[in-house]
Each structure stands twice: as C-alpha cells, then as structure tokens.
Amino acid sequence: MRKIVLCFVLAMFMLSWSGVQAATTSVSGAKPAADLPRIASAQTAGEPSAGRLAELSQVRWANHIDAATGITTMRLVMDVSSPVTASSTVVDGSTPRLVLTIKGMLPGKSVTDLTFDGKVAKKVAFDASGQDTKVVIDLPQLLEDTDYKVSTLPSDAEAQRPFRVVVDIKQPAPPKTAPAVPALKKTGTKSNSRTIELSQVRWANHKDAVTGTNSLRLVMDVSAPVKASSVIVSTPTPRLVLTVKGTTPGKAVKNLTFDGKIVEKIAFDVSGQDTEVVFDLPHMLEDADYKVSTLPSDAKAKRPFRVVVDIKQPEPLPDFSFTPGLKNKLIVLDPGHGGSDPGAVGPSQYYEKTATLAVAQNVKQLLEKAGAKVIMTRQDDRDVYGSNATDVDELKARTTVANNRKADVFVSIHANSFTDRAVGGTSTYYYQKTLYDSMLARSLQTSMIEAGGLQDRRANPANFYVIKRTRMPAALVELAFISNPQEEKLLRSPEFQQKMSQGIVRGLERFFEQAAKLN
Template identity: 55%
Template structure:
C-alpha cells in the first residue's frame, strides 16, 4: 500500500505543470497602496459644527464607494477599489466624540474596506467622501478624504422637577449568555441587576414616569454570545431611540479581595448633568442601602459615552464580598436599593430644574 501511494505521488508531481513545464508568466494587476492615514478634528468658526477629517494617501488614483450603516452598529464603511494598505496600522483608535475607531482590511489583496466605528449613527448629510488628485509639482499623493460632522446636535435638555412624565431607561447589566460577576455563594450579577431594575421600574411607574428596560428577563439584549460592542450598542440604542431623559445602568461589583465593599456610581462628563445625576443617585442610594460610600467616579464606559442623555452606571455592592452577596440576593435589600435609586432620580430632576434645566 505504501509503495503504491508513493508511486501515485511521484506521478502526480511529474504531471503537475509547475514540475518541468513552466506556465506562461501572468503580469500582476497593478494594485495601488494606501501608505498613510492622517486625521484631524476641527470646529467651524461660524457654524460651531465640529468635524473630523480622515485622509488616506494612495499611490495611484482609485475609485471609492461608501455605505452608511445605522444598525446593528453605527458605522461608515468606505471601500477603496484597487488599493491595499501598506505598512499602516490596521486599527486606529480615534477616540473622539465624532468617531471612535478605524479598521482597515483587505480580504482579496486588491481592494480595501475601511470601517469607521461611530458613537451614534450618521444621517446621510453628516458625511462627505472626496478624492483629491495627486500633484507631482507639490509632491502630494492621491488622497481619499472622509469628512464626518458631529452627527446629532447636542441633546436639548429641559429638566423640570419631579418624576411625573419623565422618561427613563433602565439597563439591568449583563443577562442571558453573559452572567456577569458570580459571588462565592454563586449569586449571579445578571440576576441581581434584573431584580433591582424591575423594582425601580415599578416605583418609577407609580410616580408617573415612563420606563424603558433594555431587558425584562434573562437574555442578551442583542444576541447570545455577541461582541461587547454589539451588546452595549443595543442597550444604548434603547435610550437613544426612545429619547429618554436619563439612562441608568445597574451592575454589581467584584474584586479579588472579599473584604472590599460598598456602593459606587460612574459617569462620563458629556453634559453639565452627568455628574449631578451620579452624585444624586450615589447619595440617595448610600443612605438607603447603608453600605460603604465609595463615591462617584468619571469613567470612559461605552454606555455612558454613547448615550445622548445624562447617564450613570451604578455598582450596587460587591458580589465578591460574602455579606454584600447575601444582601444583594434578598428581596428586602433589593427594594431598599430600588428606593434609593428612585429617590436619587427625584433629587436629580429637582436639582437640575433649580439649575435652570436647560443645556
């Protein structure tokens, strides 16, 4: 058997054209190179519009197409036909309020796809793509230029006092395939966050507010085993699409040292109200739950940054702390937490109204 196999192999090798019979050389199709990426943000002195300009140097003239994706993730995709990236980073973090990140890929060695991740979806008038011819005299290469204007005018706030008529998004952290943190007694974060959020919803509705939950049962909001950005993007969309007044993300904390304890609240400073919302909720929550006051922190979390309205992420307590794990799992304590959050929201709207309520 083995000898027969060997013979077959030799015959195959002899019959292969490359073995002895060179095939006619094919002249390679010329493919241009994308050699440099530059970007800059600027603000129009007259209109006050902020924008970002991405500029791609290309070694030859190319064709460009684009598509503006609203869902599942807000992205602008620019296809450069007949050029591939050369010695440039395949991923660039822009980390601005207009665009998050660029990814440059070429799956066929002929064309490139530039994916621009955006904090919020663009309207068609919010971006422009142009090509600029190369100029031998000034030594300028051919360029593909993508201009993106800051898409949505900043949300207009008009906060009045009281909870009646307010529209609030509640995001019970994790869910479905993502259990979140798990305490020593196996209490899962996704269960605690949902239980508390449902109680907050009831209390808010009793006070006359309208509530949107990102999930009202044990499930992934976007899809099971999805990526973090898809999942978080879907949660943010519940707030942005329903134009809620504030967005409240509910989590429970975890740390290696089981003694670490307490309640903390995070915000991202994107309006004059985010910090006020965090402080209002933190103060009321700590006085309701009696846990260690860890204070408020500025944090660059996806949901805080991508929501258009004031938003907070609450870490109720530590599941890694056996005492807090027990408390977080009891209905009585969950009710205290819920009442603390609702009192904090009420106090936020009152303080915001006192400050004038506008932008």
C-alpha cells in the same frame, strides 16, 4: 461589570507566566535590571483605598552610576495594588516628556510629585486621567527609545513585594556636536534621509446634497508615500489623533482653528520621527463618522502624495431642560447582563444578572407609582441583542433602546466584583457628555448610600459603553460587591434589593430637582 474582573485575572496570568513584561515597544540594549541596586521595599502595597479598585500606592526612586561607563540611570518604582498594564510614549515639546499611562489605576493620596536635579529627569508628576494614572516625567532632553525601559513586575510574597511598575531612564548622552571630528558619515544619517515633509495643508467643508450631512475634509500634501494611523481618544476631551509616519510638518504648516461644529482645532506636532495631527472634537466620533486615506501622486494633475481625513458632523445632542419631579419622566432602566451572560458570580453562586433584574423591577414599580414612564432594556432573563451577539452589539442594543425612545435619563444597574473578597461598597459611574451626567451619578450615589448604608465608593468618571453612547444623561450604578460574601447575601435579599431600589428612585427625584435649577 464582569469585564473588568476578567481583565484583572488575565493580567495576573500574563504576569505569572512571563515574569517581567516589557511595556515599551522597543526594549533597549540598556542595562539589564539586575545591574541596578536593590531597592529596599520595606513597605508593601496597602489595602485598596476607599473608593478605588486599584491604587498606585507608593513611589520610590534611586540613581545608579555604572562603574565602567559612568552613565547614570534613574529607576522609578511604583507599587500598585493589583496587576496592571502600562504604556509609554515620548513627547517632544518645549519640555520633552516621557508619558506613562498605567491603566485602570489611580494615584493614592500619599503619592506626590517629585522634583530632581535635572540630570536624568527634572520632575515626575502623577495625575489621574479618567480611570488611569498618567505619570509625566519631564526630561532635560529628548530620549531615544533605547534610553528608557518600562516594565511591570509581579508581586513576590516571599520578598514582601507588591506588584510594581518600573521605569529605568538612562542619562542622555552628551550632545553630539564634537567639532572637527570626521563627522561627515554621521551627518547624512538615516533620520535625515528618512524624513518626508508634510508640506501643505488644505481643508474644505462639504454638504451632502441628499442627506444634508456636513463633513470636513483635510488634505495634507506629503513629499513621498507615507503610512498614517488614527485613534479616537475620549479623555480628557474627545480627540482624533492621526500619526503620519516618518514625516515632519513643514514650516508653512500652521495649526488651524474651526467653528467647532465638526472640529474645534487641528494641531500639528512632531512626535519622534512622525507628525502627530491632533483634532480636537466637539463630541465623540463613531468609527463610521471619519475616514483616513492616503492618495498616490498624480503627475498629470500635478498632485503630490496626500493624506486625506474626512470627518462627518455628528448629530448634536439635544438641549436638555428638566422639570422637578418624576411625573411623566421617561426613564430607561438597564438591568446589567442577562440570558447567556450571568455577569459576575458570587462566592455562593448568586448571579449579577439576577440581582440587577430584581432591583430594576422594583425601581420600575416605584417610579410608575410616582407617575414616571419606564422602559426596561430587558424584562426577564435574556440577552437584549441575542445570545450570539458580540459584547458591543449587546451593549449597543441597550443604548439604542434609550436613544430611539429619546429617554430623559438612562440608568444601568450592575453589581461589582473584585478578586479580593474583602472589598465592598457602592459606586456609580458617569461619562460627562451632557451637562448633567455627573449630577445624575452623584444624586444616585448619595441616595443609594443613604438607603443601603454600604461603603461609599463615590461617583466616578468612566468610559463604559452604555453611559458614553446614550444620548441623554446616564449613569451606571454598582449596587454592591457580589464577590464579597456579606454583600452577596445582601444582594440576594429582597429587603436590601428594595432599599437600594428606593435609593435609586430617591436619587432620580433628587436629580430632577437639581437639574431643574440649571434651566
């Protein structure tokens, strides 16, 4: 998986050039970081722990009271084993929260949740969320954007400090309810005048007479023109999140529940100054499967300004039922990279694309011997889509092979890579879109470890395109680390290639055995 490596390298460059990076959109006029007490950092981040490329290894915190203003600031410092990016958002709710997402990093075993006195924060919880760490900070009251700051710090070899993510939170100002003070100027503040009401919600199902495609249309009336943005979220469950800027949901607006064919649930939440409309979806949507538009008011037809969301019903995944054995199974093998894309390159210049093809060819032979039918996304050293394709087109071409042929399973074969050459091992990734994806990944992982004997980096959930967009159980295997000189040597050797191929075949056999028991 070359792209992951590039991201790390890129992050490293960005850090070395910019020093401290503010990760929040609005950087506060709050206390500069230098005002805060130095926090001892006797420990540096440890080795990346088994099974993870990157780890949130340690958490420290300290309170600082400004001598002049008496305002308390809490600083939370998280050591990370490599450069990361972090994003944050303040969530309003029964418990106001600051939610920080640290990308591509999981919390280490020694990281435990923290409880505080509640002046600045009540609790900090660290959760794994897909490939990311979610740091959820429970707050005594809602924070303004200027009351907190998230930054990432580069490592500092001299001071023995690792890469860090730092969160500073100011103690909230006392409630502004000073009575009888000439508060008139304050009452008509911008936040009141700016608020537009999302006053009413309607919806309807529509079936296209020609294509037979069902779609759901949600219409939201708003009292003035607004802007809306949307994003598709894949974990932990597929969601479409629509943000209607500068609005609050009116009292008449209630959450909606549907039959789950197109949408399961729609929730309307206040998020800062905006309304967040969260659509729980039964499956992931393609971008082409939904549309958000805003409509002007129409005095003649007595229609207000509107935000309209159209969502098409996704074609459901077929029901799978498997029989034991490899005979007559249709298996798509996807040797990673190829042609203009070498994939990762080892220290002695061995290419990922060469190893993945050699192993896929072995697996094909072994599977065919066992009576399975095999389709390869590529048979030789070439791009599947074409040499000038975008990354997505290239990946889509690979999933299309499997989707069009309605394969039983899809296995993408890769070699891993990391900046630290000492890191090694075998891992497998899955995206649980059917009942069977994690079962497939675990079966492959177990059998590859038995066959190859490298460090077990486990079967892990991931968001990779090819395992997500294939419409059958799929897994992506990382045979070994091509960046590790010993493992590069193994990847080159026909003996190791054959061992890992046998591992993959045994893993597939194991998978069909287990899957058949679920019928």
